[in-house]
Amino acid sequence: MNAVGERYLLLEQIGAGAMGVVWRAHDELLHREVAVKQLKLPDLDPVATDMARTRAMREARIAARLQHPNAIGVFDVVVQDDLPWLVMEYLPSRSLAALLAENGPLHPVEAARIGGKIAAALAAAHAAGITHRDVKPGNVLIGHDGTVKLTDFGISRAVGDGTLTEAGMISGTPAYLAPEIARGDAPDARSDVFSLGATLYAMTEDRSPYGATDNNLGLIYRAATGKIDPPSRAGTLTGPLKRLLSNDPARRPTAAQAVDLLASDEGPTSVFRRPAVEPRRAPRWIVPVVAALVLIAGGVVGGLVWLLPLVDEHLVFTFDESVTVQESGTGQDPNVPVDALSPVDAAANFVRDHYRQAASDPTTAWNNLTESFRPTLEEYEGFWSKYDEVQPDILTVSARPNGSYTVDVQLTFVLGSSLDVQTYRVGVEVVDGARKIVSSSKI
Known part of the structure; x- marks a missing residue:
């Protein structure tokens, strides 16, 4: 034949x-x-x-x-x-699994690029009512020209890859299985998102999030209990991975949100590439922007002035994938000296803690802002009261020659079962012996 x-x-x-x-x-x-x-x-x-x-x-x-x-x-x-x-x-290609086996783990920026393409395919599939059920490196094809395509939609269940669900067993690949599937739930879009996260994890860590083992029963057990090895090489992908690999399906972003989470021309802003110098512009930020009129050459020009200094040629990134942000208090405790931690860790902790308490204690968070930067307390509380929780993940910290710090933070705004993920650039300075936020803009 x-x-x-x-x-x-x-x-x-x-x-x-x-x-x-x-x-x-x-x-x-x-x-x-x-x-x-x-x-x-x-x-x-x-x-x-x-x-x-x-x-x-x-x-x-x-x-x-x-x-x-x-x-x-x-x-x-x-x-x-x-x-x-x-x-x-037909796509002349190799599987992502083959490429990882031959070349080892990927740079987080390249992993983000590939992951964003996979997420886009899943978002389209979910919008059409299609669940993949077996997202893994073996089902990701990388074309010779760099094209990324996901294959085998729904076929794992169709042909009983692994074992048949009807027999009380699990369909799918244990190393990339969502915890709820390992516990016996039916696959859906949220389990696809977890498997996307597990595939991203494999790209940077060179192993399954459940460990480097071929013992399928052991992998299923770890999946069912939600035991995941923390990533060590993911760099700025660590925050997105935490959300994609959430043990609770309701806390994971959708595939469409994952596209936004991972997408940019070269992946997430990170220490691996220098941000371009941007023209002065008015960003959308999480509290009302300060408006002003600027006088130029004797004429009056209306515009919005933002308080974050432009990225300049002296910007030095000091927060890399080897740094572990330490736990701290609110960052405003007067009993904690400013120099108790390294300046980079201190700035990172302060921003993270600020956003953690913004929804639950907006008054304290409001006091973290400089007086010239604050909106009214009523406006500030009105904004944050809309959310049940805010989950911050520090991406990068950069030091400036004047002793201030710029912190890029990814915020997940939680409202019921809805998640909105945004990234902000926050300026931090020490004012009268206390850290203060002097600027914040969406990036």
Whole structure:
């Protein structure tokens, strides 16, 4: 047999795995290269095998609804020799799993780039009512030109990759399994997001978040108990990873929010690249911006003036992936001297603690602002009272020649089950022996 469905001419085998064998093939009708996957069905009794075949066809047809630049498209499904065959987009590529095995972990910026593309594909799938169920490095294809595409949507459940859910077992890959799935819940969009986080974790840490082991039962146990090894190489991805890998599905961002969390032209702002000097502009920030009229050359020009100094050529990053931010109190305790910690840790702690208490104790947080920077207390309390909680993650801390610090912080605003993730640049100075926030702007 050379032609599947009397149309797809098999040319060479390009892959094989638990779910089947993949061939590069030629579509004799449309004269294009395609990838054809011969799906494996579990070795069951005839009735169960027929059910698995029907489910595989159904899941493949559902996957064919998804059209996205970061998802491998499904063109056709045919049955030959009583087996389902998927006809898919052909991408000259290697799997992310193969690349990691050969080259080792990725730089956090590159991991963020790839993760953002995966998140975009998942967001489109979830919007179409499709759950992937098996996001992992082996299902991420990296094209020879750097293209990133996610493949095998829904097929893990369709063909019983791993084990069959109907038999009381788990479908999916234990090393990237969401805790709730390990505990017996049904897969959904939130479990896909966890698996995205686990895949990102593997990109930077070179192992599963549940540890470097091939013991599937051990991995499932660790997944069910939510035991995750803290990342050590993720740098500025540490904050996003914490949210994506939350043990509570309700606290994870959606795939669409994960796109925003990870996306930029080169990944998250970090110590790995120097921020560009930005023109003076009026940012949107978390309390009302100070407005002013600027007099220029005897004329009056209306504009908004913000108090954060521009990034200059003397900016020195001192907060890198090896630094662990220490726990502290509110940062305003007069019994804690300003120099009790390293200046970098002290600035990071102060900003983190400030936002932690903003929703629960806005009056204390308001006192952390310089008088010239404060809105009225009523305005400040009105803003923060809208949120149940604010979760800060420090991204970078940079020192300036004048002794002040610029802290980039990622804030997750929690309101019920809704999460809104924003990144802010905060200016910190020591005023009369106490740390104060002198500026804050969205970046």
